[in-house]
Amino acid sequence: MASAPHDRRPSSQPPSSLRAPALPRGEGTILVTGACGRLGKHVVRVQHRERRVIGVDRRPFPDKPKDVVHEQLDIRRKKLKDVFRAEPIEAVIHLGVMHDPRASQAEHHSWNVAGFQKLLEYVAHFKVPKLVVLSSANVYGPQPDNAQFLNEDAPLLGGARFSEIRDLIEVDMLAQGFFWKHPETETVILRPVHIVGGVHNAASNFLRLPTIPTLLGFDPMVQIIHELDVVRAIGRALVPGRRGIYNVAGPEPLPLSHIVKILGKPSIPIPYTFGKAILKRLWAFRLTTFPAPELDHIRYVCMVDDRHARRELGYEPATSIEETVKSVGLESW
Amino acid sequence: MRLGGRLRGVAPLARKLIDVAVSGVDDWMTGKLGEEFNARLARVPLNLTATGIDEFGLDPAWTKYALASAAFLHRKYFRTEIFGRENVPAGRVLLIANHSGQIPIDAALIGASMFMDVEPPRFMRAMVDKWTQTLPFVSLLFSRVGQVVGVPENAKRLLESEEALLVFPEGSRGIAKSFDKRYQLCEFGLGFMRLALETNTPIVPVSVVGGEEQYVSFGNFDSLAKLLRIPSLPILPQLLLPFGVLPLPTRYRITFGEPMRFEGDPDDDDAIIEEKVFAVKATIQSMLNRGLKARKSIFF
Numbered sequence: 001m002a003s004a005p006h007d008r009r010p011s012s013q014p015p016s017s018l019r020a021p022a023l024p025r026g027e028g029t030i031l032v033t034g035a036c037g038r039l040g041k042h043v044v045r046v047q048h049r050e051r052r053v054i055g056v057d058r059r060p061f062p063d064k065p066k067d068v069v070h071e072q073l074d075i076r077r078k079k080l081k082d083v084f085r086a087e088p089i090e091a092v093i094h095l096g097v098m099h100d101p102r103a104s105q106a107e108h109h110s111w112n113v114a115g116f117q118k119l120l121e122y123v124a125h126f127k128v129p130k131l132v133v134l135s136s137a138n139v140y141g142p143q144p145d146n147a148q149f150l151n152e153d154a155p156l157l158g159g160a161r162f163s164e165i166r167d168l169i170e171v172d173m174l175a176q177g178f179f180w181k182h183p184e185t186e187t188v189i190l191r192p193v194h195i196v197g198g199v200h201n202a203a204s205n206f207l208r209l210p211t212i213p214t215l216l217g218f219d220p221m222v223q224i225i226h227e228l229d230v231v232r233a234i235g236r237a238l239v240p241g242r243r244g245i246y247n248v249a250g251p252e253p254l255p256l257s258h259i260v261k262i263l264g265k266p267s268i269p270i271p272y273t274f275g276k277a278i279l280k281r282l283w284a285f286r287l288t289t290f291p292a293p294e295l296d297h298i299r300y301v302c303m304v305d306d307r308h309a310r311r312e313l314g315y316e317p318a319t320s321i322e323e324t325v326k327s328v329g330l331e332s333w
Numbered sequence: 334m335r336l337g338g339r340l341r342g343v344a345p346l347a348r349k350l351i352d353v354a355v356s357g358v359d360d361w362m363t364g365k366l367g368e369e370f371n372a373r374l375a376r377v378p379l380n381l382t383a384t385g386i387d388e389f390g391l392d393p394a395w396t397k398y399a400l401a402s403a404a405f406l407h408r409k410y411f412r413t414e415i416f417g418r419e420n421v422p423a424g425r426v427l428l429i430a431n432h433s434g435q436i437p438i439d440a441a442l443i444g445a446s447m448f449m450d451v452e453p454p455r456f457m458r459a460m461v462d463k464w465t466q467t468l469p470f471v472s473l474l475f476s477r478v479g480q481v482v483g484v485p486e487n488a489k490r491l492l493e494s495e496e497a498l499l500v501f502p503e504g505s506r507g508i509a510k511s512f513d514k515r516y517q518l519c520e521f522g523l524g525f526m527r528l529a530l531e532t533n534t535p536i537v538p539v540s541v542v543g544g545e546e547q548y549v550s551f552g553n554f555d556s557l558a559k560l561l562r563i564p565s566l567p568i569l570p571q572l573l574l575p576f577g578v579l580p581l582p583t584r585y586r587i588t589f590g591e592p593m594r595f596e597g598d599p600d601d602d603d604a605i606i607e608e609k610v611f612a613v614k615a616t617i618q619s620m621l622n623r624g625l626k627a628r629k630s631i632f633f
Contacts, residue, residue: 217469218472
């Protein structure tokens, strides 16, 4: 299939200043931002077996695979441009979204929005053919009047009650704008449901609590997805020709109480108003990592319809619901 | 610490008590409703996922009890008479009914008859108001017995998976009718017709006679209802009587009309959709009128 014979081993790539010969679509270099997050590491580990991978993160990547180039830099810095200039990049996977509820709003905004804008600028300037952005189904937000399964056209109301998520919505919107403005780049926006596994996000941390608090009289249906299924979805999104916005759901939805049952942990039901007041206090005293508005996630449904991803990306979750739930208890490394 | 220890001691006891209560209720159910109830339960077509519930949160174990209580009302309290049960098709269907009676007993009874009298037995779905989702326990119960939030996407998804969906196009205007307006249909919403056209679903008109007399309403406190943010606040003198909270044991008569099929563009102008809606409304009104004429007594 390849027109010119060439060695694809990344270690034998020519020095970056010489510019590598163009590889056929779907085999060129991938740049992964946020490569040192749990998910980033998974993506790097899966992709580097087939393609050259450059990781970008401001954290170090001590246990990176040998053939992966890691650039330890802040994506807001000019240095990022040098990475793009050095060699042709075929795809950018943007995972570098900061979601630390404790970080200041300004820092959050600057990192997530300004940093992403810089990245988009370079993607456009260097005519990168593929951009994959990992957004989240949380951008829709849990609402009492949500449809049971939201499709990709649903309004992004996640910020209505929970302002900390606004910059994630902004990232999603920027990516959408980019999708329309730069048709020469195939932009894929993935909106996965709650990612669980070894990752440290609110959903996984919540399920790792020794006793799981629930809201008295509420037991919403929830969707969770295993981190490796997200990695799989990203892999599907990299296939040339795929573009668009896709909800990504894991195995079948289930009530929160069933998740608790599968984990075999005790749970305490707490009345909503009481729970909210306590959580606010705990938050103020820095005793919890869960901001009070996130309680809505265990109160109302926020589930997505992933039919498009299944049909158009050919994505299919490979982890059963039982394994997915239990993965929060396993430390993968 | 000590509290935890005590709780641990109480938990198995509580579980045992619950088990006893559940098996007691099960026995009572079979006694009152007959073996047929359980036999029908086994024949309900369901789309369950691996975790034993469906994607809207319907849990057959919960639905069983909800249906048993509805069936008790249906058979013993309101002694419902059913007409035209053969008119309900087996696949996807939109049941369009008149709404009455201050509290939605009509929905429960239609649901009970869809399970007890119609072939094959069905777990009927209905749409509930959005604000019910903010209520603890209520939202949970509704979800487990298969009632979904009233948004068009949900209705479409249910019909596409061949469910039976009940819609009251009158909405809360209909249920809060005062006694002098009984059995006069209020304005119909148009959404159900667009839905039927879009999903190519047959419409079964349903008339419910008997609901308007269960609570005699002299009117509504509209401004107070608005203040309390509830859909309506009827004036019900019977509440002053002993046991007046219970609805009067009127006899319900539920008639399923012949399925109506419509064709056309679901995105047509309101005027065109209105014509089709009017055809359904007229059918239900004439079914109501006939039912009222045939009725000899409100209570028997």
